[in-house]
Amino acid sequence: MNYIKNKIASATGVVSSLLVNNAYANKYNLPEPADPVVQQIFDLHMMTSLIATIIMVIVTLIVVYSLIVHRKDKGYVPDQNFHKSWFGRWAWLLVPIFVLGVDFAIAKSAHHTLDTIFDEHAEADMTVKITGSQWKWSYEYLDSGVKFTSNLNKDLTPEDEFYLRDVDKPLVLPVNTKVRLLHTTTDVLHDWWVPAIAFKVDAIPGYITETRTEILREGTYRGQCAENCGTGHAFMPIVVKAVSKEKFAEWRDQQVAAAAAAAAEASSDKEWTMEEMMAKGEEAFNKTCAACHQVTGEGVPGVFKALKGSAKATGDVKVHIQTVLNGVAGTAMAAWKDQFNDLEIAAIITYERNAWGNNTGDVVQPKDVAAER
Ligand code: HEC
Ligand SMILES: [Cu+2]
Incomplete structure (x- = not known):
C-alpha cells in the first residue's frame, strides 16, 4: 500500500x-x-x-x-456520414x-x-580556452595566462555522492561575468557539457567552437563529456566552481604567482636528487600517463605499450625525452611538451627509467629536457 x-x-x-x-x-x-x-x-x-x-x-x-x-456490444451504430x-x-x-x-x-x-x-558578436569580459583530451580537460584563462589540467578524482568510491563526477582541480569562474568559452580537442570529438550554466557544442580537433556563460549564483556545477570519445569517456567529468568576483581575482593572482614560482624552480640550476625526482615523477605519471600505461607500467597489451622493460624507457635518454616531448605521430601517445615544464618532464622520465625494475640509475635534470626542446 x-x-x-x-x-x-x-x-x-x-x-x-x-x-x-x-x-x-x-x-x-x-x-x-x-x-x-x-x-x-x-x-x-x-x-x-x-x-x-x-x-x-x-x-x-x-x-x-x-x-x-462507442462499443458495438452496447449496440453503438457507427456514423457513416460523419x-x-x-x-x-x-x-x-x-x-x-x-x-x-x-x-x-x-x-x-x-x-x-x-x-x-549563435550570436557571433556577443561581448565577453573574459575568455577561457577548454581543451578536451583522452581523458581529461585542460583549461587556459587567456586573459591571465593561468592554465591547468583537470583530472578525474580517483579517490572516490561508488558509495561517494560524486563518484565519477568529481575532479582534482575544478574550473573556477566569477559570477555575474560574461565568460566566452572556446572549445577544441587534441584527439577526437569531445563535448564540454555543464547543463546548468551553458549550452553545449562539440569540441572538434583542429577547430575552435564557442559557447558562453554568465553564472548567476555562486556554487558548484557539474557536467560530463557529451561525445563518446573512447574507453575513458565516462572518466572525464567537469566541475565548475562559481565564486564572487573578489574571490576569483584572489584565486587567479595565487595561480599566476604559483606558476611563476614553478617556472623559476624548473629553470634554476639546481641538481635534483633521485629521491626528489622519483617522488615528483611518480605523482605526475600516475595522474597523467597511467590512464594508458597503467600504474604498473605494464600498459595494455596490443593497445598501450608497456614501459616496464621497454627498450625506449631503458635505452638512449635523448630518444626517451624526445618521445615524451613530441609524442608518437599517428598513435594515442600525445606530445606532452606544452602540458609540462622541463622539471616535470625530467621527473616523469626519471621515474620511468627507474620504476618497475627499470633500474637504469639515470637522474634526468631539467636542463637535459631543455636541450631537447
Ligand atoms: C592516451 C594514451 C596514452 C597516454 C595518456 C600516454 N601514453 Fe605513452 N604511449 C601511448 C601509446 C599508444 C604508445 C605507443 C606508441 C607507438 O606505437 O610507438 C606510447 C608510447 C610511449 C613511450 C615509448 C614506449 C616504447 O617502448 O616505445 C613512452 C616512453 C611513453 N609512451 C611515455 C609516456 C608518458 C611519460 C606519458 C605521460 C606524460 C604517456 N606516455 C602518456 C599511449 C599513451
Ligand atoms: Cu570526451
Whole structure:
C-alpha cells in the first residue's frame, strides 16, 4: 500500500513539475538554470512539456470516452456520414491550422533562443580556452595566462555522492561575468557539457567552437563529456566552481604567482636528487600517463605499450625525452611538451627509467629536457 502511495506521490511530482514553472528543485526535471540563456532553454522545455501534456490529456480522454461509449456490444451504430457534417468537412482544415499555430508559438521563442546562442558578436569580459583530451580537460584563462589540467578524482568510491563526477582541480569562474568559452580537442570529438550554466557544442580537433556563460549564483556545477570519445569517456567529468568576483581575482593572482614560482624552480640550476625526482615523477605519471600505461607500467597489451622493460624507457635518454616531448605521430601517445615544464618532464622520465625494475640509475635534470626542446 505504501509502495503504491509513494508511486502516486512521485508521479504527482513529475506532473506538477511539468505544470508548475518554478518547481526547479524537482529531481525529475532538468537542472536548475544558473545562466540567462540556459534559463531560456529551460523555459522552452517547460512550455513544450506543458503543451504536450495538455494535448496528451485531451487525446487520452477522447480515446477513453470512445472506448467506453462507442462499443458495438452496447449496440453503438457507427456514423457513416460523419464526413458530410459541418465538422466532418472543416476538420481537415481546422486541425492542421491549429497544429501549425502551436508549432509557430514554440518556434517563435525557440528561434529567439537560437539567435542568442549563435550570436557571433556577443561581448565577453573574459575568455577561457577548454581543451578536451583522452581523458581529461585542460583549461587556459587567456586573459591571465593561468592554465591547468583537470583530472578525474580517483579517490572516490561508488558509495561517494560524486563518484565519477568529481575532479582534482575544478574550473573556477566569477559570477555575474560574461565568460566566452572556446572549445577544441587534441584527439577526437569531445563535448564540454555543464547543463546548468551553458549550452553545449562539440569540441572538434583542429577547430575552435564557442559557447558562453554568465553564472548567476555562486556554487558548484557539474557536467560530463557529451561525445563518446573512447574507453575513458565516462572518466572525464567537469566541475565548475562559481565564486564572487573578489574571490576569483584572489584565486587567479595565487595561480599566476604559483606558476611563476614553478617556472623559476624548473629553470634554476639546481641538481635534483633521485629521491626528489622519483617522488615528483611518480605523482605526475600516475595522474597523467597511467590512464594508458597503467600504474604498473605494464600498459595494455596490443593497445598501450608497456614501459616496464621497454627498450625506449631503458635505452638512449635523448630518444626517451624526445618521445615524451613530441609524442608518437599517428598513435594515442600525445606530445606532452606544452602540458609540462622541463622539471616535470625530467621527473616523469626519471621515474620511468627507474620504476618497475627499470633500474637504469639515470637522474634526468631539467636542463637535459631543455636541450631537447
Ligand atoms: C592516451 C594514451 C596514452 C597516454 C595518456 C600516454 N601514453 Fe605513452 N604511449 C601511448 C601509446 C599508444 C604508445 C605507443 C606508441 C607507438 O606505437 O610507438 C606510447 C608510447 C610511449 C613511450 C615509448 C614506449 C616504447 O617502448 O616505445 C613512452 C616512453 C611513453 N609512451 C611515455 C609516456 C608518458 C611519460 C606519458 C605521460 C606524460 C604517456 N606516455 C602518456 C599511449 C599513451
Ligand atoms: Cu570526451
